[in-house]
Amino acid sequence: MTFHKEGYTSLALCILFIFILNAVTQFYYPQAFALKWVIYILSALLFIIIVQFFRSPSFAINTGEQTVLCPADGKVVVIEETEEGEFFKDKRIQISVFMSPVNVHVNRNPIGGVVKYFKYHPGKYLVAWHPKSSTENERTTVVIENSKGTSVLFRQIAGAMARRIVWYVKEGDKVDQGQQFGFIKFGSRVDIFLPLGTKINVNLGEVVKGGRTVLAELTA
Template identity: 55%
Template sequence: MKIHREGLGTIVLTALVLALLNVAVFYFLGQVPSLTWGFFIVSLILFLFIISFFRIPARDMAQDETLVISPCDGKVVVIEETFEPEYFKDKRLQVSIFMSPANVHVNRNPISGEVKLSQYHAGKYLVAWHPKSSTENERHTVVIGNGKTDILVRQIAGALARRIVNYLKAGQQVKQNEELGFIKFGSRVDIYLPVGTPVKVQLDQVVKGGQSIIAQLV
């Protein structure tokens, strides 16, 4: 397991803050060992959680250009036909994946191809499962085309996730499962597919980024 580069600053800052707090607690409450040890244990648990949040587990990635591979870890919360207003401006098949704070938060390219759009939008911080979060929350939209079809991937911030990182630029050639970006502290990723695309997941199914098959390209 590795630690993602997006987390290095946060981990160092957390370690410094917790160390200073523990020194202060020991200095002022050292005569009450149960309090000082209790605070140390809580601090250690919090620090380990922060480290786990930025983890990159070792995985055997699925590689198949006829498949759409999950761009993130999480649970499938939406599978429906809907109007996509930003890029396609027509009906698309939407698959949405909710990422909890306990999930791995690396986002990956679901297919290989050319980046046709990479656009950041400032916005609100509604809870990730709110119906309007896809269009009103802070978000970053990416469209990847492989010559046969275009897939839209939208990173969406939530009530806790207030920093979206995206590494792609328009015109760039990308490969399936390479890093697309990172969302800090949980949120949601929407995938927009052509209507009629055979979907290989079900509602409430838990998926893994780079491994789980979302759909079959036709």
């Protein structure tokens, strides 16, 4: 388990806040032992929350030309046939994964190939499970085409708490399946759009793991 680079600033601010809070408590209330223990406990909890939120687990990634890996840790909240209107402009199978604040927030490429399309969209901060969050919230859209010419689209979507989306890809990049493509801070959602006829391997409400759970199997 490692600490993700996106958390360095947050961790530094957390440590500074804890240091100031404890110094002020010690200076103004040197005899208030009960208060100091409360501050110690709260400081420890805050530190643990920041560390666990920005954790970045290491694991072996099993790749496959036909498999679609889950792009994020979380829970499957949508599996439906829908119209994808930004890039494909046709019917696709949408799978959405909701990430709570306790999930790992690293985002990973569901397939390997070439980034054929990338766009950042500024937008609103509706709650991540709102039906319109996929088209109205701040978000990124990425399309990867594999060596067989099959394309998969996926989106990072900011939620009510997530106010920073980070991405590491651009059009023309050659990327590996399971490789990190971004990070979203403090809970949000990732949508993935698959060709019709794709075999779906997960169910609504299922807890999934980014880079480990096989969401689906491509048929072409």
